[in-house]
Every structure is written in structure tokens, then in C-alpha cells.
Amino acid sequence: MKFVIYCLLVGMVWFAQTAQASTVVDQVLDGYKAKGAGSFDASRGEVLWTMDFPDPKAAGKVRNCSTCHGSNLKAKGKHAKTGKVIDAMAPSVNAERLTDKKFIEKWFKRNCKWVLGRTCTPQEKGDVLTFLKDK
Numbered sequence: 001m002k003f004v005i006y007c008l009l010v011g012m013v014w015f016a017q018t019a020q021a022s023t024v025v026d027q028v029l030d031g032y033k034a035k036g037a038g039s040f041d042a043s044r045g046e047v048l049w050t051m052d053f054p055d056p057k058a059a060g061k062v063r064n065c066s067t068c069h070g071s072n073l074k075a076k077g078k079h080a081k082t083g084k085v086i087d088a089m090a091p092s093v094n095a096e097r098l099t100d101k102k103f104i105e106k107w108f109k110r111n112c113k114w115v116l117g118r119t120c121t122p123q124e125k126g127d128v129l130t131f132l133k134d135k
Contacts (some may be wrong), residue, residue: 004045025098026132028105032122040123046099048124052118063115065128090135098133 011103013094029040050071068086074093077086088094098104108128112120120128 004089023102025129026100028101029126029129032126035122037122037126040126040130042127042134045129048128048129056117065084065111067115067117073132089132091133092135098129104129 032040045099049065052064054084055061055063063080067080069089073090074088076088078084079086090096091097108125110119112118112124
């Protein structure tokens with residue numbers, strides 16, 4: 001009986017955090033639309049996530065989001081420079097992912113500059129968030 005209650009509590013916490021992530025993502029996406037973005041598309045987000053960009057510090061090498069986050073969004077990644085473990089990107093396995101607007105913006109700012117060599121547009125960020133939110 002205790003196990004059943006424990007499972008129910010864990011499920012309720014997971015559901016609440018998943019709902020929070022969805023609400024936060026929707027708010028962030030609304031903000032991008034207010035900045036001129038059009039409709040968002042998960043397939044465009046996936047293309048941007050996997051697209052290679054030239055590494056400005058190493059001729060002939062490329063970077064993409066998978067360089068650190070890995071190709072399996074449900075698994076942990078590893079920072080390319082420091083080797084620090086990065087928690088899974090998929091909200092389905094990482095309940096804290098995509099639950100904080102400031103954190104989302106902070107990491108878009110940092111990672112877009114590192115991967116693309118520039119700030120992502122609101123459209124690009126919205127497409128990537130749309131891709132990530134249902135993983």
C-alpha cells in the first residue's frame with residue numbers, strides 16, 4: 001500500500017512539473033510572437049538543433065546543439081569544453097527542464113552565441129522550444 005501511495009505522489013509531482021513547464025513554454029512562446037515571430041514549427045526547430053555551424057576557433061570543425069547536449073535528448077549530455085555533465089533536455093525525463101523563463105533566456109543567449117556565433121531570433125528560439133517541449 002505504501003508503494004502505491006508513493007507512486008501516486010511521484011506521479012502527481014511529475015504531472016504538476018510537466019504542466020508548469022508547458023505553461024512557462026507557452027508564456028515564452030507568446031513573448032516571441034509579441035517580438036514578431038510567426039507560427040512555430042517543431043521540424044524547423046529540429047533542423048536548427050542538428051544543423052552544423054563552423055567553429056570559429058577550430059578551422060574545419062563544426063558545432064551544433066548536439067555537440068554538448070547529445071543526439072538523444074532523453075540522455076545526459078556533456079559540455080564540450082569542461083566535460084561537465086548536462087542534464088537531459090527532454091522535459092519528459094527532466095521535470096525541471098523548461099520551467100523557468102529566465103533560465104530559458106539565459107541559456108538561449110549563451111548557447112546561440114556559442115553554436116551559431118550570434119543571438120538567435122525569436123522565431124528560431126520559438127521553433128527550438130516547440131521542438132524540445134514535447135520530447
